[in-house]
Amino acid sequence: MGAKTKNLRNILYLIGAGPGDPDLLTIKAYKMLRKAEVLLFDHLVNHEMLSIVPDSCLKVYVGKEPYADFTPQEDIHTLIAHYCREYGAVVRLKGGDPYIFGRGFEELLFAERLGIEVRYVPGISSMQGTGFHHIPLTHRGVSDGIWALTGTKKDGRLSSDLQLAIQSNSTVVIYMGMKKLDEIARTYVMCGKGDTSAAIIQHATLSTQREVVCKVGDLLNAARGSGLSHPAIIVIGEVVRLYAAHRYNFVDSFQCNMY
Structure with missing residues (x-):
């Protein structure tokens, strides 16, 4: 070559x-x-x-x-x-x-x-690593699509598209957002969506991969409590709770759990 x-x-x-x-x-x-x-x-x-x-x-x-x-x-x-x-x-x-x-x-x-x-x-994107945690990015009747957003724009701000994504019936995936967990959580809470299921996945597909699942309003505390940091992706939407609901019949409530 x-x-x-x-x-x-x-x-x-x-x-x-x-x-x-x-x-x-x-x-x-x-x-x-x-x-x-x-x-x-x-x-x-x-x-x-x-x-x-x-x-x-x-x-x-x-x-x-x-x-x-x-x-x-x-x-x-x-x-x-x-x-x-x-x-x-x-x-x-x-x-x-x-x-x-x-x-x-x-x-x-x-x-x-x-x-x-x-x-x-092409390469497999890190958001597709959610499948290794049995979190689908879409699912019929639950998520109509995917919003893939940056957590840190060139000027350091969180993408303003998050406001639009929150109103949709789609999964939201945020790259490079670990420094913006508090802002992400507050944005969802202010939109009345603080109880939406969320996950942080670190080192997806590797032997060191770790995950924490919580309500989006608890993202910052969940990350601190589990010791998760970058590099990681944040996945927000009802697809996060599907596998847990399938295994444990958690339908009406979903507590913060480490996988």
């Missing part, structure tokens, strides 16, 4: 690493990694995946650890340009899916402005 030569066509492979478990890589992603000569990888990429690439592969960490050290997006762009120019092809491995809160499209736009061809390989 590219030797160190300037005669090859420059290609950027935007690959989704999935929610964490290496076995959830697509076959195509695995094949690309097996041939990689340059790998730019994110903070949320499971390091077990680094063993898939050849020993000769140049591995460059370009992660953005929440509320800690991070590689500026502009620096990542510079590295993409440099390594595509020097090697001909670069594998960009991003946690989840590159085009779902992964800033992958920003990298595509940058690369194409330089004449670099971009090839996309």
Whole structure:
């Protein structure tokens, strides 16, 4: 997939690493990694995946650890340009899916402005990890769809779309929202929906995965009581209580439980 030569066509492979478990890589992603000569990888990429690439592969960490050290997006762009120019092809491995809160499209736009061809390989998004906890994102008669929202916009604010999502009959999934639990809870309470079922899922699909289930109005206390922090996703909606209701016949009340 590219030797160190300037005669090859420059290609950027935007690959989704999935929610964490290496076995959830697509076959195509695995094949690309097996041939990689340059790998730019994110903070949320499971390091077990680094063993898939050849020993000769140049591995460059370009992660953005929440509320800690991070590689500026502009620096990542510079590295993409440099390594595509020097090697001909670069594998960009991003946690989840590159085009779902992964800033992958920003990298595509940058690369194409330089004449670099971009090839996309999708990954399983972290919100799909709810299935490993038997929480469906949709269910007939319970949830009509999914709102996937960011908990932290570029200016640091919570997405205003949450107000709209609350009024819908759909599941709400919030990425990067662990610093906004109190605000999320207050928004639901103010809309008269504080009793809506919710879950926080940390390290979905990994052996370290943990979950807490509670009423949305209790999100902050539930997270503190269970010691959960980022990286995690927040799932809000009646789909959260379906499996518990199925197993334990919890229909009218739903208490905060650790799974």
